[in-house]
Amino acid sequence: MSGNSSLSSAMAKIAGYGKKQAPAQQSMALELFAEGELLPPVADEASKLLPEWGEKNRGVPNAILKSALFAAISPNNRKQMKRELVLEEYGFEIRFTGLQLDQSDLDLWETMVHISRHTPKGEKFYFKPHQVLAHMGRSQGGEQFSWLTDALDRMVACSVNVTIGGKFTYSSNMLTVWTDEHTGERAVILDEGIFSLYSQGWSEINWAQRDALRKKPLALWLHGWYSQQACPETITVEQIYQRCGSNAKSKTSFKTCVKQALAELVEVGTLQDFAISRDGKVTSRKDLVPRIRGF
Numbered sequence: 001m002s003g004n005s006s007l008s009s010a011m012a013k014i015a016g017y018g019k020k021q022a023p024a025q026q027s028m029a030l031e032l033f034a035e036g037e038l039l040p041p042v043a044d045e046a047s048k049l050l051p052e053w054g055e056k057n058r059g060v061p062n063a064i065l066k067s068a069l070f071a072a073i074s075p076n077n078r079k080q081m082k083r084e085l086v087l088e089e090y091g092f093e094i095r096f097t098g099l100q101l102d103q104s105d106l107d108l109w110e111t112m113v114h115i116s117r118h119t120p121k122g123e124k125f126y127f128k129p130h131q132v133l134a135h136m137g138r139s140q141g142g143e144q145f146s147w148l149t150d151a152l153d154r155m156v157a158c159s160v161n162v163t164i165g166g167k168f169t170y171s172s173n174m175l176t177v178w179t180d181e182h183t184g185e186r187a188v189i190l191d192e193g194i195f196s197l198y199s200q201g202w203s204e205i206n207w208a209q210r211d212a213l214r215k216k217p218l219a220l221w222l223h224g225w226y227s228q229q230a231c232p233e234t235i236t237v238e239q240i241y242q243r244c245g246s247n248a249k250s251k252t253s254f255k256t257c258v259k260q261a262l263a264e265l266v267e268v269g270t271l272q273d274f275a276i277s278r279d280g281k282v283t284s285r286k287d288l289v290p291r292i293r294g295f
Contacts, residue, residue: 050117050198057204058110059117061197063087065224067094069160070106071245072221078102079247083161086245090200091165098158100245103220108151109174110205111135112188121195124178124187137211145184152177152186162193170196203228209268218244219261223270226286232271237280255280 053059064070067087078100087094115135116125129148130140138144155174163169170193178187205227213219221244226232237255241248248254258276262284265271274284 049120050113050195051202052117053204056207058114058207058210059198059202060106060110060113060205060224060227061194062201062203062228063092063094063197064106065203065228066243068243068245069094069096070101070103070109070221071247072217073100073102073245073247074217075102075104077247092200093163095161095163096158097161099154101154101158103217104147105151105154106220106224107136107210107214108132108148109155112175113190116188116190121192122189124189126185126187128183128185152188160191160194162197201228206270209270212268213264216261216264218246218257219264221245222258222261222265223268226265226270226284230286232284232286235282237276237282240282258282 051059066089069086080098081100082097083095084097085093086096111132112125112127115127115132119125129145133140133144133148152175156177158173159171160174161169161171172191172193174191174194176189176191179185203224205224210220210223213223222240225235225240225243237258238251240246240258241251241254246254248257255276262271262274262276262282266273269287272285272287274282276282
């Protein structure tokens with residue numbers, strides 16, 4: 001499910017239009033970029049819908065799963081960020097400004113994407129808080145309603161900058177929300193520019209496994225990391241630390257946390273087994289048939 005060809009095509013157009021000696025071409029390139037013609041398409045060009053995935057799963061762009069956009073942190077340890085780099089690879093980068101997002105915020109974002117995936121992109125979809133919380137397997141108490149409101153506010157108040165090929169940058173927040181203060185009903189538009197990341201590759205997330213890892217931020221981040229790899233690549237503890245947005249102070253204690261998180265992935269069926277070498281290399285094998293299959 002790769003959009004590398006689309007990305008290459010987009011970057012080729014940027015290179016063709018972005019020469020310093022041709023101001024007119026630069027203006028044309030910027031106009032095309034603003035119209036979305038230099039961004040990889042969200043799905044098939046004839047469709048305004050997202051790609052399809054199973055009802056018991058969630059579909060998430062690989063760029064999000066590999067990044068620190070939704071960091072592996074405790075909700076009580078968020079920091080304010082200003083254009084901090086959360087992903088840089090394959091000719092594009094993502095920077096984030098705002099109050100740091102965590103893995104519980106990703107739970108909400110991917111659930112809203114899931115329940116609205118048949119709504120044409122750029123159009124509103126409607127929900128009441130208890131409906132989304134039920135989809136997420138959360139309780140209906142006041143504390144959860146408050147968490148939902150706070151999480152929506154964080155995604156409205158942030159800024160996400162996606163730079164393609166070092167030439168042009170798309171900047172926006174993650175969603176727009178209208179609230180009926182009498183009924184609690186929300187109308188939401190999820191940002192279309194963020195959806196362009198689907199065309200660069202996306203993965204299905206086993207929601208039952210993810211739900212079983214709730215309140216375990218590092219295990220949740222690693223679950224996303226391994227979900228976008230059929231055959232897990234070797235990664236180091238240092239690379240995990242750099243990618244996941246952890247605010248751990250001690251590298252030694254972080255290695256212990258990684259070991260515990262990987263053991264939790266074995267327990268829920270994401271991995272078959274793993275090993276961490278003395279120099280911090282992490283190798284693993286995946287179960288061919290996940291032991292937790294879904295709802």
